[in-house]
Amino acid sequence: MVTRLHLQDSDLGYLLSFLPFFCPKMESVKSSNLTPSSKSRLARAFTKVLHVRALTGIGPVHGIQKVKPQERISDDCTASRSTGSQSESFDSGEEEFQNRVQLQALVAKLFASISSVKAAYAQLQYAQSPYDAEGIQGADHCIVSELKVLSELKQCYLKKQFDPSPETTMLLAEIQELKSLVGTYHIMGKILEAQARLKGSEIVSLGEKIEEIKKQNRLLEKRLDRSGLFSVTGDHLSGVNTSHFIKVLGHTIKSVGSFVRMMVDEMKSSGWDVHAAATEIEPDAVYWHDNHRRFAFETYVFREMFDSFHKLNFALPNESLPEERKQKQFFLARFMEMKLRKAKDFLSQNPKSTFAKFCRVKYLRLIHPKMESSLFGNLDQRGLISSGQFPDTTFFSTFAEMARWVWLLHSLAYSIKPEASIFQVRKGCRFSEVYMESVIDEVYLSPNADPVVALTVIPGFIIGKTIIQCRVYLSQ
Template sequence: MRSSILMDSVDPTVVTPSKSRLVRTFAKVLHIRAVTGIAPVGGIQKTNNSQEKVKYDNSMSNNRSQSFDDDDVKLWNRVATEAFLAKLFASISAMKAAYAQLQVAQSPYDADGIQAADQMVVSELKNLSELKQYYLKKQFDEFPPEATLLLAELLEQKSLLKTYEIMGKKLDSQLQLKNSEITFLKEKLEETNKENKLLEKRLNASGLLSVPEKLHLSGLSPNHFISVLRQTIKSIRQFVKLMINEMELAGWDLDEAAKAILPGVGYWNTSLGSLAFESFVCLEMFDGFNYPNFSFSNKSLLDQQKRQQLFFDRFTDLKSLKTRAYLIRKPKSTFARFCFAKYLQIVHPKMETSLFGNLNQRNLINSGQYPETTFFTSFAEMAKRVWLLHCLAFSYEPEASIFQVGKRCRFSEVYMESVSEEAFLSSDGTMKADPLVAFTVVPGFRIGKTVIQCQV
């Protein structure tokens, strides 16, 4: 056929495999139209005005029909369909962009923006309706494939760009809103922290514990123990600070005193020397913690359930009382014996003489009386917190146990926390691979499967 002869004369470079499918299709279609002047649409052949219509000749040998192969017809139909679909998707993208603009204009409310976006939405809906009619009537020839594909691509890219711009503005607006919320929450957090500090000061001044008043034995949880432990540690540090101040006033060499407590321990910062005194006080105050009554009473407590209730009752009775009033009223109670014995254990006679110039406090304690001094009042408050923690520990089933780690043990984040992260840094500022513990400052505890880290 004539068409096949013409196709054989096409330059092979026009349809090289390196070009895209769409380019090859256009090249083929445009070449056919340029050479033959015939454009098949929907299976119907059209001719240029310059060509004369060929009359039918009964002699098949002299008159041949100028028609395309079935493959060429299918090719044209496919190109026309792709052009139509490209226009359809471009219109949908424009519709999405218009709808996005309509949504943005609603919040914050913009009357002009809503009206303009609404008109765009209506316009695109009409366009989609027209495309639907073209599709139902198979009128693909209404859209020249070459120009339609390019225009559709341009329209779709413009619509996508507009959509991204709208979404960018919306995200900026949301970001500003979130920043405002963050600022508000930071201010609220700061205000809450101030209120908490004020309440904490009042609580410390009253000597009471932040434990629910109507707490029952069955409602105990590790969180209650952790709360009491925190206040106990705080009370210990307050006493240690007071003791160090008294030492400085008495002319003590604190560095030498720290070395005497923990020989062979170096401090990268001299201010950390106070941890040696804190470690010493904790070691003495918690000595015997695992034994009922710190072994200050020989009373047998064989029944586990009764023992739990007994220690819990001691905890609830003492936590709401003032330490001084309790010791004066019950100087022979188990807590009083614990308090007086621990004072004599921590404050050596030579130390007391050096700090206060006499042994008056020791003499009063030995006679079962309460020394009316700031130093002993601070110590008694610390002793009360340790005693309450001890009573609470024996209120659990099983009892809370205490532990500490020895010198040069490998540091473990499961059982330990460092009071100074810088202590585990090497000379170049990086974390040591296997840091070792120098000493335990505050012991750790176990309550069932709950581990409360010791401070090292």
């Protein structure tokens, strides 16, 4: 906003106090020598100078204090005895400030034009993909026009042909620059939206490919299962070897991991202190990071589920076995019975089977009554399982699927020849790469460290001369 000053003769004394700032070399004169006509000329000169200072944003000089007009006239206003020289000095100061303002207006137009070129160039790039002929033509026309404006500004500067109304020019230039910036950001937003849509399409396409691959894998698994790899022919077994055991072990480990994650999530939802629970399970374990405490829960579940794995009947009470020469065929038949069945469906159809007995024993040992009461608010699931029934809940279904894979692994361990034997290492044992594998990255261990076993998370197996390493958590 332009500020205009209207001065009266009474204000002249105060304005003359600024003379040392504008004209420091003027000689002082007495106020009595100032005629009314000279006062009027000085007032007009100050009006013009202060008007230019208001436009250019030049503030008052720090340290100048207001004094009474008579004091300023009597003390400081003795600069010159010639009113004509005063007028010429103020006129030259006004011209200098006016030139400065006009130059600022030219620079403002220069930056506004450059911003317009940038906005037009962004529009040109955006119109190229997808191809937009009208958009390209419009952006090209704008760029050419702004380049002509820049050339004209150059000539104006060289010839010192400045705008006679710099205030309006600077205001218009600022508006033009802001419009160009808004246009540039608008184009950038469109480009980012197009990229986001492209990435979204790629994600959908990759998801479809993943689903297709999963379907193909399931078909291949069915073909392998039906191709006779696990077939019983007469009194001898064919196609059963260590690789099949390793494959089933991998599925077993994944199922245990899924159950542990669900159990820990249920504990967190019920307000359990998970760290304190991990300490209760393994009180002497020292962890590298807090999130490694999950290995304590995995250790607990593996230990309970694989307890008595080395026994033929899995320590189930009143479980009879066939004679020794028919045992391998018996265990393979049991494996074939369960390998393509879901645990939930099998239990509903065979609630008094050996596998159902195995699920009851393991659940009642693994899930403590206090834990079940805390997680679910009651002991209904425990009551159903104890009475020979099975609850239809997600928690038990996940547990039963884990139990099915442990059951399958046990059946396969006694189907192959030589049989698989289970082992684990004690706490404090030195790490051996032959029998052990670390469940954490080796980067946690220093080069000169002598790591020892803190937890045996997953047990290992020996099949003849083949060693399947147990997975341990190490500490120093």
